[in-house]
Amino acid sequence: STAVNKFNIYPESIPDWLTEWIPDRGGYLAGNLGPARMDFRFFTQGNLLAIISSLASDQECDWIMDLIEQRWDDLIGSMPMKICFPAVEGLEWKIVTGCDPKNVPWSYHNGGNWPVLLWPLVAAAQKTGRIKLAQRAIEQAEKHLCEDQWPEYYDGKNGRLVGKEARKYQSWTIAGYLIAKELMANPEHLKLFSFDEDLESLNWTCSIPMS
Numbered sequence: 001s002t003a004v005n006k007f008n009i010y011p012e013s014i015p016d017w018l019t020e021w022i023p024d025r026g027g028y029l030a031g032n033l034g035p036a037r038m039d040f041r042f043f044t045q046g047n048l049l050a051i052i053s054s055l056a057s058d059q060e061c062d063w064i065m066d067l068i069e070q071r072w073d074d075l076i077g078s079m080p081m082k083i084c085f086p087a088v089e090g091l092e093w094k095i096v097t098g099c100d101p102k103n104v105p106w107s108y109h110n111g112g113n114w115p116v117l118l119w120p121l122v123a124a125a126q127k128t129g130r131i132k133l134a135q136r137a138i139e140q141a142e143k144h145l146c147e148d149q150w151p152e153y154y155d156g157k158n159g160r161l162v163g164k165e166a167r168k169y170q171s172w173t174i175a176g177y178l179i180a181k182e183l184m185a186n187p188e189h190l191k192l193f194s195f196d197e198d199l200e201s202l203n204w205t206c207s208i209p210m211s
Contacts, residue, residue, distance in 0.1 A: 013037050026067035042085045048120040054197045065128045077158035079113040080137040081121050087111030106157050113159030116172040119179035126187050150174050
């Protein structure tokens, strides 16, 4: 608690895209903390699970959901929801992925859109009282999932294209949709896997608020 810069964040380490992308009201939990340069990308699963499990404070939960709502085109696009944002490209892509052809920019684990993330999005939206956001996400998914034969993931910056190596009728894609619908029909089921706020655990988190 007495460290001058205990999270090792320096102005020159903050990427240009972040200063333009993050809204006036909104924020998220950073993907890593350590002696190396911080990865400032938005990692969807970690942030949604932080809300569901109450690892994020009530204020941080609101910031995360505000960010998702205000950056809908980037994080939701044509198919809920992008696994991380933004994708790594160019030299960074070569270094991070080893030129992995499956993880080209805006595909698979490098900024692809994964329908299985629909259920934690709906759960997080319910926990924060964003019911309209949850319904909007489900309706967006329903426009494509059945017609596209329930693919594993989607490609492209807005998640419009079925992933070039996506498996069809993917079990977790179908399960994610069914859980999302069940949570909307029976919101009390959220209590089966969510937790109340734990003030002690919150002391171990670090958010990047921009408000």
